Every structure is written in structure tokens, then in C-alpha cells.
Amino acid sequence: MTDVSIVSFAQAPNVRATHGTTNGVEMLVPILREALDGAGLAKQDIGFWCSGSSDYLAGRAFSFIAAVDAIGAFPPIHESHVEADAAWALYEAWVKIRTGEVDTALVYGFGKSSAGVLRRVLAMQLDPYSVAPLWPDAVSVAGLQARLGLDQGLWTEQDMAEVAARSRGANPNAQVHERVTAEELLDRPYLADPLRRHDCPPVTDGAAVVVLATAERARELTPNPARIIGMAHRVESAQLGARELTASPSTAAAAAAVGTDGATLAELHAPFTHQEILLRRALRLGDEVTVNPSGGPLCGNPMFAAGLARIGEAATRVPPGERAIAHATSGPLLQQNLVCVLEGE
Amino acid sequence: MTVDQVPLSAPLDIGFDYTRSLGPTLTRFATALAGRRVLGARGGDGRVHVPPPEYDPVTGKALTELVEVASSGTVTSWCAQPEPLAGQPLEHPFCWAFVLLDGADTPLLHAVDAPVLRTGARVRIRWAVERGNGIRDIACFEPGEEEPAAQDGAAAEADEVAMITTPVHLSYMHTASPEESRYLRGLAEGRLLGQRCPACEKVYIPPRGACPTDGVPTETEVELPDRGIVTTFCVVNVPFLGQRIPPPYVAAYILLDGADIAFLHLVLGCPPDQVRMGMRVEAAWRPREQWGTTLENIDHFRPTGEPDAPYETYARHL
Incomplete structure (x- = not known):
């Protein structure tokens, strides 16, 4: 089957909250442009479009349909969507190219996490019969998992803080960036014992775009696929x-x-x-x-x-x-x- | 046209009371809970799972053997919840826990009424007063051992619980786009503000964050008159919940003079059977003191009595 390469990537600034709508259009319009420009492609050159997003996050039905406006989908496009992280949309696009149906694809994901109470919205991922009716939030459930490992001696709070310290110092352009030691982090209070704030992700509004092409086509489009x-x-x-x-x-x-x-x-x-x-x-x-x-x-x-x-x-x-x-x-x-x-x- | 003002936003609270039919396995689980008993399902490997899965988590085979487990057990993991969120089992600080009920092999996720816990702590069920709500028949757990037959309404036969209601209520801050916000603020002043797409040059009202044809924001502001034509319409004859006008009445696409995109509104002021494609209409505004950032400032559109627009002039807008 055909080999596939990634030729372009763009992402919106990761921020705590945007003024944009939950359909992501404001975040997507500039980065769709950036990703297409990065591959030297126009929208008509894209054989397949696939996105990942969630209506629960947006608080509205069919929010991904509104997001399609950001593409300018005329003439009509070949398009699909997954109600999951857009990495799974990329998987679908990869299969489309592998099977020879298209030779280019553009994948995008978006989420305005700040619109609701994210940790509570994520309770909707749980079994709707005997778990979600209790509204266990994402931070609390993660805390249960963390303590299982702590109790079993698989990791310590020090190990966890070291992961956080390394991550927080890694990228000056990230939403969260600070020079901090694990010891300093461990002096900070619990958010939800056994988790401190640094053990949890920030709430982030953002979007990302990846352009794929057959490996052969990719070499024409970019020097470093x-x-x-x-x-x-x-x-x-x-x-x-x-x-x-x-x-x-x-x-x-x-x-x-x-x-x-x-x-x-x-x-x-x-x-x-x-x-x-x-x-x-x-x-x-x-x-x-x-x-x-x-x-x-x-x-x-x-x-x-x-x-x-x-x-x-x-x-x-x-x-x-x-x-x-x-x-x-x-x-x-x-x-x-x-x-x-x-x-x- | 730059838009410097912060976009309009407002709280959006949405909810729905899902009624869920439980199927054979969870019906037995929920019915047992209403009778103050807890059932698990024995898996293909002999392990007893609580709540009972319909299919084996490992092999995927249907599970049919349900066995009773105790209403007390041991905490295998816990996480503090110092600030409970809406809908959670307790409104004061508590702990989430995995509780391995005596007789079960896999733990149940629930709340324990304690601000801190320790792994290995013994806890027992505190039953809810109300029955028939599935997992919520367990109000929470509390530290301590099971007290045989001492609890409120100990094990009893209950009516079959084959359906539960699980309310889902979520709160959002809904934000209009910068372009929509400009349009909505214009409405509050009695103005109809559209914008032109820089690529296809169509005039949109409301203006848009992305022209659906070109994928670029509409830009140049175009103030439109409050009159235009009916492009297409339907006569509403069906009553429905929340209807504000007695049927029959006309819902129509109104194309304002100078706009390229029609929007939906009401046409009143003439009998429904006299509304026609191409009919000239004008806005009937509500009294100014009732205006807000909404298209409801226009109560409806009404016929002007001018000659109808020829079909060719609006055919491309249908």
C-alpha cells in the first residue's frame, strides 16, 4: 500500500480562553491557511478533509458542521469527522491515502475547552448508566488512577513532580512555562489529593492542522516530510x-x-x-x-x-x-x- | 472594518433528562439496588464485576450469572474532592473512591462522605431515601462496617426498575463571533449591518467569521435597508410546544435589498394564502424601548403593496 508522509503542521496559540465561538472558526481560519501555505497547496488540491471535535465541549449540536465554514467548502469537498481527538481523524485520512483513494488530506481538530467547566463536561465520557450519573469529574478520576500507582510503589509524588518540572521548563512558547524544580512544586498545595495543580493539564482553547500526502507527493511539496x-x-x-x-x-x-x-x-x-x-x-x-x-x-x-x-x-x-x-x-x-x-x- | 469591541457572550444552560432503558443485566442491578442489595456479574475468568457489565470486559462474551455482594467493602484508591461540582453525590468536601465490595473482584466508583481517606479503609453504603434511580440509590459510602439489617428499609423486594432518568445539565458561556457581535449591536440601534465577503463579494446578513464558500471572514460593512422580498416561504399549520403565534402563519426567507443571503423571519399582516414568492415586504419593528441585541427587535415583516419582484431577480438566491 501507498506510504504516507506529513508535510505540514500548524496550530493555534494555546490559551486559557479565547473570545472565539465554540465552532472554532476563528482559530481555524488562520491555521488552515498556514498549513496549506506550508505545503504549497490550495484548498482545491486537498483530496480529503477530516476533523475531530466534540459537541459536548461546544455545548451545541453539529458544531463540526459550522466549523466546515472555515474551509470554504465550495465546490463541495470530500469530508468526514470523528467525535474524538483529531489524531483519530488523521488515522482515517491515513487509511484514505493508503488505499489509494486520494493522495492528499488535511486533518484538523479544535476545542474551546473554556466554554464550560471542562472537568465536569468530561464526565460525559463515562458509562452513562452506572458512572456518569454520579458526575465524577476528569481530575478526580485521574486522581484515583494516580493513587493506585502511588500505593503500588510504581511512582512517587516526587516522580510526578519531576515530570511536571521538566515539562514546564521545556517550551517558552507553551501556555504553561516556568523554570521550577520538583522540590518547589512539591511545596505547593494539593488541588485534589493526590494531585497538585502541576499534575493536571491547563484548560486550553486551541486547534491544530496537519496536512498529509503520499510519500512520493510529499517530497515534491516539502524538503523535509x-x-x-x-x-x-x-x-x-x-x-x-x-x-x-x-x-x-x-x-x-x-x-x-x-x-x-x-x-x-x-x-x-x-x-x-x-x-x-x-x-x-x-x-x-x-x-x-x-x-x-x-x-x-x-x-x-x-x-x-x-x-x-x-x-x-x-x-x-x-x-x-x-x-x-x-x-x-x-x-x-x-x-x-x-x-x-x-x-x- | 475592524472590530475592536469584545464579542457578545451570554450564559447558555442546557439540559435534558435522559430516560435510559436498562436491558436485562442492568435492570436486575437497578432492581436489586432499589431493594437495598448489590449485584455483580461473574466474568469468564471467575471475577465478580460491580456494577455488572453486560459483556465480559476481557472476552466480550455476554454475562448472565449475577451474584450478590456485600454492601460494605474496602477502599482501593481515593481522591479528594474539596470543591464538589454540580450533580455530584455530596455538596460538601468528600472523596471519590474505588470501593471493592466484599465478594467482588473489581471495584466500584462512588463517593465516600469523608474529607480524606486512606487506602484500605472500610466503608459501607449509605442508601438514598429515594429508590429506583439505579446507581444513585447508593447516596454515597461512609466509613464503617455494614450493620446487619440495621439500615433504613433493609433488603426488601422492590418493583422492577427497567428504566432510569439521568438528568444532564451543562452550563456554558456562549460567545458570538466578532462579526455576529457587530450585527447584534447594530440591531440594538435599529440598524441592519451586513458584511461583504472579500473573495466572492456576496453580502451576508448576519455577517460571518468565515464565508462558507471561501473560508475567509466577511469584512466590508454594508448597512442594509429594512425592506426586501420573500424568496421562499412555508405556511405553518402544525401547533408545537413554545409556539408564540396561533397557526396558520407564514415563516419565510427574507432577502433584504442589497443582500445576497436571505434569513428566516415571519410574514404577517396579510392572510397566509396571499404570501407569494417575490412579494415585497418591510420590517415591522417593536417599540424602541423593547430593543436589544437581537433580531427579535423586528417583530415580523409585512407586505408593502409594491409590485412583486420578477422571478429572475431572485432565482439565484433560492
Whole structure:
């Protein structure tokens, strides 16, 4: 089947709140332009468009339809949408190109997380019969997972703070950036024992765009495409109690399906500090692998775009001849995980 | 045309009381809860899962063997909730916990009425006064051991609970786009402000953050008159909840003179059967003291009595 490469990536500034609408148009119009310009393509050159977003986040039905306005979808386009992080939209686009149906695709994700109370809105991801009626919020549920690992000795609050300290110092352009030590972070109060604020992602409005093309076409479009070596995703049970919450079997299974050996860089979609530790183990990443040079979701977490942004960040940063892992997650407590391996050209 | 003012925004509270039919497994679970008992399902590997999944979390096979577990158990993990959110089981600081009920092999997620906990703590169910709400029949857990038959209305036969209502209420701050905000602020002054797309040069009212044809924001402001034509219309004969005008009445697409995009409004002031495509209409404004940032400032459109517009002049707007 046809090889596929990433040729362009653009993202909106990650900010605590925008004045924009929940249909994302204001964030998307400039970065669609930027991503197309980056690939030297016009909208008519794109064979397939696919987006990821959520109506629960927007507080309105069919918000992704309003977002299509940002494309200027005339003449009519070939378009699809996933109600998940746009990394899964990228998966759909990858399949479209692999099967030879199109040779270019543009993928975008957007989320105005600030419109509602994000941690409460995310309770809607849980089993609607016997869990969601209690409204367990995303921070609290993550706290349960973190403590399982703390109690089992799999990680310590110090380990978690070190993840935060490294992330917060990684990228001066990220939404969250500070020079801080783990010790200083541990002096700060709990937000929800066992989690401190630094263990949790910020609330972020944002959007991201990735342009894909066949590997052959990609070489014409950009001097440094990143070829997708493999991509797989796996999902775990919706029954939280039945899951192995201190490991990530679905990540390990996706990684095994793809083959992740030899990567020098990893962009992990770990919204909470303990989840980065957990994912590193599931992916068997050694200390020689640079993790989240972008700062990762702990420093900017645009819902439904953050996973796609991991793929874009990894594609942009992977040097020629080297390999990078991009990971994306969807659902509560890393329920579904996608692993994408890229090679710089 | 630059827009320096902050866009308009307003709270948007939406809600829906979902009624959920429970199916065979969860009906037995919910019915048992209403009778102050807890059921789990035995999985293919022998483990007892609570709440009972319909299908085995590992093998995906249908699970049919339900077994009773205790109403007390052990905390296997917990997280403090110092500031409870709307809808959560308790309104004062509490802890979320995974509780492994005695007799179960996988833990249940619920609230414990304690500001802090420790892993390994023993907790018991505090039953809700109201029954028949599935998992919410458990009000929360509280520290302590099960007190045999001492609790309010201990195990009893209950009517079958095959349906539960799960209200979902979410609150948002809804923001209009900069272009829509300019239009809405114009309406508050009795002005109809459209904008022209810089690419296709169509005049949109309301103006848009992105022209659906070209994907660029509309830019040049165009003030439009409060008169135009009916392009197409329908006669509403069906009564519905919240209807403000007794049927029959006419809902029509109104194309203002100078605009390229029609919007939906009411046509009153003549019998419904006299409304025609191409009919000339003008706005009937409400009294000025009732104006706000809304198109409702125009109560309806009414016929002007001028000759109808020829079909060719509006055919491309249909």
C-alpha cells in the first residue's frame, strides 16, 4: 500500500480562553491557511478533509458542521469527522491515502475547552448508566488512577513532580512555562489529593492542522516530510474497575502492532503527570528518548486537538533519518490509545 | 472594518433528562439496588464485576450469572474532592473512591462522605431515601462496617426498575463571533449591518467569521435597508410546544435589498394564502424601548403593496 508522509503542521496559540465561538472558526481560519501555505497547496488540491471535535465541549449540536465554514467548502469537498481527538481523524485520512483513494488530506481538530467547566463536561465520557450519573469529574478520576500507582510503589509524588518540572521548563512558547524544580512544586498545595495543580493539564482553547500526502507527493511539496512508518490504535473496556489502570495495555498493544524500536523522540498525549510515567513504561522508552520537547499536554491541552498536535510536533521535530513516536489518547484514563511512528526525511 | 469591541457572550444552560432503558443485566442491578442489595456479574475468568457489565470486559462474551455482594467493602484508591461540582453525590468536601465490595473482584466508583481517606479503609453504603434511580440509590459510602439489617428499609423486594432518568445539565458561556457581535449591536440601534465577503463579494446578513464558500471572514460593512422580498416561504399549520403565534402563519426567507443571503423571519399582516414568492415586504419593528441585541427587535415583516419582484431577480438566491 501507498506510504504516507506529513508535510505540514500548524496550530493555534494555546490559551486559557479565547473570545472565539465554540465552532472554532476563528482559530481555524488562520491555521488552515498556514498549513496549506506550508505545503504549497490550495484548498482545491486537498483530496480529503477530516476533523475531530466534540459537541459536548461546544455545548451545541453539529458544531463540526459550522466549523466546515472555515474551509470554504465550495465546490463541495470530500469530508468526514470523528467525535474524538483529531489524531483519530488523521488515522482515517491515513487509511484514505493508503488505499489509494486520494493522495492528499488535511486533518484538523479544535476545542474551546473554556466554554464550560471542562472537568465536569468530561464526565460525559463515562458509562452513562452506572458512572456518569454520579458526575465524577476528569481530575478526580485521574486522581484515583494516580493513587493506585502511588500505593503500588510504581511512582512517587516526587516522580510526578519531576515530570511536571521538566515539562514546564521545556517550551517558552507553551501556555504553561516556568523554570521550577520538583522540590518547589512539591511545596505547593494539593488541588485534589493526590494531585497538585502541576499534575493536571491547563484548560486550553486551541486547534491544530496537519496536512498529509503520499510519500512520493510529499517530497515534491516539502524538503523535509516525516514519513508515517506505522500507526495503530487499541481500546480498553468501558468498565473502569475491570481495567488494568496502572499499566496501559492498549498502548502496549498498539506499539507492538507498529514497532517502536529505535525512536529518539516521543510526543506523548499524557494529560496528567502519572500518565506520562505509565505511558513511558507501556512504550518501553529508555532515558535516551527525549519526551515531550513541546511541553506536552501538561503545558497546553487543547481538547480534541492535543493528540493531533502530538503527531504534528513529532513530525516537525524529528531529524532526517531518525524516528519519533507520537501518541494520542481518547476517553477516560487513557481508555483508547493511538501510536504513530514517524521517520524524518 | 475592524472590530475592536469584545464579542457578545451570554450564559447558555442546557439540559435534558435522559430516560435510559436498562436491558436485562442492568435492570436486575437497578432492581436489586432499589431493594437495598448489590449485584455483580461473574466474568469468564471467575471475577465478580460491580456494577455488572453486560459483556465480559476481557472476552466480550455476554454475562448472565449475577451474584450478590456485600454492601460494605474496602477502599482501593481515593481522591479528594474539596470543591464538589454540580450533580455530584455530596455538596460538601468528600472523596471519590474505588470501593471493592466484599465478594467482588473489581471495584466500584462512588463517593465516600469523608474529607480524606486512606487506602484500605472500610466503608459501607449509605442508601438514598429515594429508590429506583439505579446507581444513585447508593447516596454515597461512609466509613464503617455494614450493620446487619440495621439500615433504613433493609433488603426488601422492590418493583422492577427497567428504566432510569439521568438528568444532564451543562452550563456554558456562549460567545458570538466578532462579526455576529457587530450585527447584534447594530440591531440594538435599529440598524441592519451586513458584511461583504472579500473573495466572492456576496453580502451576508448576519455577517460571518468565515464565508462558507471561501473560508475567509466577511469584512466590508454594508448597512442594509429594512425592506426586501420573500424568496421562499412555508405556511405553518402544525401547533408545537413554545409556539408564540396561533397557526396558520407564514415563516419565510427574507432577502433584504442589497443582500445576497436571505434569513428566516415571519410574514404577517396579510392572510397566509396571499404570501407569494417575490412579494415585497418591510420590517415591522417593536417599540424602541423593547430593543436589544437581537433580531427579535423586528417583530415580523409585512407586505408593502409594491409590485412583486420578477422571478429572475431572485432565482439565484433560492
